[in-house]
Amino acid sequence: MNRPNIVILGAGYGGIMTAVNLQKSMSSEEAKITLVNKHDYHYQTTWLHENAAGTLHHDRTRLAINDVVDFNKINFVQDTVKSIDPKSKTVKLEDGELNYDYLVIGLGFESATFGIDGIEEHALTIQNINSARKIRDHIEYNFAQYNLERGEREDLITIGVGGAGFTGIEFVAELANRIPELCQEYDVPREKVRLINVEAGPTALAGFDPELVEYAMNRLEEKGVEFKLGTMIKKVTEDSIIVEKDEEREEIKTKNFIWAAGVTGNSIVQESGFETNRGRVPVRPDLRTPDYDDVFVVGDCAVIMNPDTERPYPPTAQIAIQMADTVAHNLKQMVSGGEKLQSFEPHIQGTVASLGHTDAIGVVFDDKKLFGRSASIMKKAIDNRYLMKLGGVGLLLKKGKLDMYH
Amino acid sequence: MNRPNIVILGAGYGGIMTAVNLQKSMSSEEAKITLVNKHDYHYQTTWLHENAAGTLHHDRTRLAINDVVDFNKINFVQDTVKSIDPKSKTVKLEDGELNYDYLVIGLGFESATFGIDGIEEHALTIQNINSARKIRDHIEYNFAQYNLERGEREDLITIGVGGAGFTGIEFVAELANRIPELCQEYDVPREKVRLINVEAGPTALAGFDPELVEYAMNRLEEKGVEFKLGTMIKKVTEDSIIVEKDEEREEIKTKNFIWAAGVTGNSIVQESGFETNRGRVPVRPDLRTPDYDDVFVVGDCAVIMNPDTERPYPPTAQIAIQMADTVAHNLKQMVSGGEKLQSFEPHIQGTVASLGHTDAIGVVFDDKKLFGRSASIMKKAIDNRYLMKLGGVGLLLKKGKLDMYH
Incomplete structure (x- = not known):
């Protein structure tokens, strides 16, 4: 079995959509896919203010990862990411360690x-x-x-x-x-x-x-x-x-x-040595980090520029979800030996x-x-x-x- | 108008039942009746533990005093009792003062x-x-x-x-x-x-x-x-x-x-100079205080002995409600010039x-x-x-x- 290891960190908008896209486009023979998340549920960050105000119960905002991710196809690990070492291609978790061939970082935001x-x-x-x-x-x-x-x-x-x-x-x-x-x-x-x-x-x-x-x-x-x-x-x-x-x-x-x-990217990313700009990784058009060909970033940990305004796109759910399409496509290409990686184009x-x-x-x-x-x-x-x-x-x-x- | 002033302090079990009994047995010409309570609602103390545990909403436990007391017949004052002066027959409230001819103390309990x-x-x-x-x-x-x-x-x-x-x-x-x-x-x-x-x-x-x-x-x-x-x-x-x-x-x-x-009678009673035993007034059989012929006590501020056990009856809702019958009867007697006051007999x-x-x-x-x-x-x-x-x-x-x- 020489299947490559794809590890997705975080089951927010970007991470879980990447996982769901991959489980549709890739067979178990092509790659071993692992999704790591702190909780066994995904939640809609854009609804949290309603939970906080008490106008919507938080159980409406979250859903079991199991409900959308096929645990027969994707290996789910409930754990907390502590750090990433892109040189040795390992991720340190609270209760263990994972090796990867391809990594997707979707670790979300922190308050600034x-x-x-x-x-x-x-x-x-x-x-x-x-x-x-x-x-x-x-x-x-x-x-x-x-x-x-x-x-x-x-x-x-x-x-x-x-x-x-x-x-x-x-x-x-x-x-x-x-x-x-x-x-x-x-x-x-x-x-x-x-x-x-x-x-x-x-x-x-x-x-x-x-x-x-x-x-x-x-x-x-x-x-x-x-x-x-x-x-x-x-x-x-x-x-x-x-x-x-x-x-x-x-x-x-x-x-x-x-x-x-104010929010900024998860501090684990910067602490793990990735190049960041105000806490976010200025990803390449294909959503890989500037330094590592095997590491993608989706969602709030990534920053991309809007050429029209010459300012970064705001970190929204909409963009995270669209990024997941590009990342899943590009991973499929790389795993299958394809050369042509897609560039990300947000459609607001x-x-x-x-x-x-x-x-x-x-x-x-x-x-x-x-x-x-x-x-x-x-x-x-x-x-x-x-x-x-x-x-x-x-x-x-x-x-x-x-x-x-x- | 030479109507006597009856003032009832507290709308707990004893106080509110006294008021309800009096509004049935007495006409407005016979006496002016005033009920004083901190809130505009009565609550069932024996259900509070359910509210505290969160198994019953507190709105189930309380009811508007207005729902059971006829404000045309009984003068309701929402205020907090600060002290009683039985010599000058006055009650000090947070926002005023009341004179009485007959007083019913139903101020409830405090934690001991x-x-x-x-x-x-x-x-x-x-x-x-x-x-x-x-x-x-x-x-x-x-x-x-x-x-x-x-x-x-x-x-x-x-x-x-x-x-x-x-x-x-x-x-x-x-x-x-x-x-x-x-x-x-x-x-x-x-x-x-x-x-x-x-x-x-x-x-x-x-x-x-x-x-x-x-x-x-x-x-x-x-x-x-x-x-x-x-x-x-x-x-x-x-x-x-x-x-x-x-x-x-x-x-x-x-x-x-x-x-x-542990609970004890409201400390206002003792602080106002009434004779108390562990915070409760050892009332006469007709439920008047030992020292004052015009002051009744109902509920948790009163203590009566059980002759069978030679111990005081526990302060329960049941006894407070029964006391209210006796107090209302005795007030009616006194106001109408009757001589024969009833002795309180609990029926457990x-x-x-x-x-x-x-x-x-x-x-x-x-x-x-x-x-x-x-x-x-x-x-x-x-x-x-x-x-x-x-x-x-x-x-x-x-x-x-x-x-x-x-």
Whole structure:
């Protein structure tokens, strides 16, 4: 048996789609394929903000890897990756070691703290099922405590969110919908609760059309969100954040601060000696690392430039899923001795930011703007299409957002 | 208008039943009746352990005072009692003061710490809706944290309960039923979770027939409860309890410690200068205080002796509800110039301890022992009878435990 060993690290969007593509295009005789993941489930990172807000149960967001990956064809190892040695072609796991002939790195993102004092220790971040579930419970716990305090402890029922990018805005929108429920569950008067979004840049949803941004901000302000734009977070403590605008500082008392302002590639990649640019590997057009012909990178650990804007493409699920097609194709070529590797070409079909429930904003087909219900339907359609691609109709029915119209 | 002022403090079992009885037996011309309560709802203290375990939502346990008290007949004041001056016949509230001609004290219980180091600061107690809800969320929050820790932090998923009396056992039974749900919700392996009940006395459910106690302990041990009988709690810290048995000390790591071992009367009563015995007023047979002819005490703030056993009756809902009948009768007598006050005679119809869901143990009709489903049905029947008495069929249908047989 001289089958090459293909090892895929991570079962996020890029990793699991690579595995699913390979199990379709390759026979067991062609290669031995191993998928390594910390958990026995895959989750949709783009839904985690709903789990964190408590508007969607996390079991809707995750699915058993077993449900979409055929464990007869693909060897699944549930373990945590500690490091990669591309010279000896080995991967160190918490409980063992794996050798590879071809490696696919899909280890996802980490929060970037930008060196802000106290974020590491005191901020909550939306990173995975565990941390999203914790945020939901953290907020609930503080609401539960409010009526047990003698004085009025507004810090318990003030929620601060750092960052008005995609995740920050989508999360704040879900929270705005959740707060009335929290008030009812915990006997807290709605008017006492504050939901504050702090953004260093001059606008929310930077990069979106100003008309769409205005729509989003108006809708969220109507629901009680307070925006603090052009405002830096200087420090985060156990029960407050200190912000600064125009050289004036303000302390906002909050026991609920969620940092949603920045992500970077998994630090294991850089620590393993791969060339990175702000934590991501500047991959070749065929999605291999600059230095190693046998190592591919998919998803948030990779960075590719958009030649039109001369800026990197943002790390999205859409691009990770498309990368997986290219990686699977190129692996098939290499294993079968083919020479012609495909270059990755992203096809941005549209970008939609959910504003919760039946509301959203977005751009599709390059310049068509969508608002409200039509944008929301488009958002759910995109999510449903992914589930179809990943696991067919069965998975769509099980995990899809089928309440598209209400 | 020379109507006397009747003021009832507290809308627990004794207070609210006194109010409901008076609104039936007295006309508005006879007396002005005022009911004071901290919240605008009444709750069933005997169900709080279910709310705390998370097996029953607290909205099932509470009901709007408005639903059973006619605010046209009874003046409702939502406020917190700070102190009573029986000499000047005034009650100080947080936001005002009330004068009375007749007073009914129904201010309920407080946890008794027995001077154990750290209980005040670190133990959770089942006292009211707010604290029960907090316990539910506290346990959930620690379970949510478990998978975010690198090392195995068993303290997060160990639950300690102090006391194997009525509340302690009923609470542990609900928790034993809840833990499988918690394990599923938070991805925690069941075998890692510990549920430990610590009791200083030599037996659980002291006072119950040994056969019933054995049944209860066997059932709970089957569900994974660890009993530590004859074991003193010496100290409670933020993340542990220190227990001692036969002069050997053991530290049990737990972030979830609930103290369910002792209650005493509301400290306001003693602080207001009433004669008390271990925090309760040793009332006369007509339920007035020893010193004041115009002050009645109902429920947990009163203590009456059982002449058969020469020990005080335990403070139960059953007795509080019966006391309210006597107090209402005697007030009617006094207001209408009658001389003959009734003496209180408790009628113990039965005592049933729930073991969760469809299981229980109990004694009815003096010496008939009940186990399992029949005891559970009896327990629910007792609870339902109270709701009937308090608010009629409408309330029974709204808040009753109507799933009696499964």
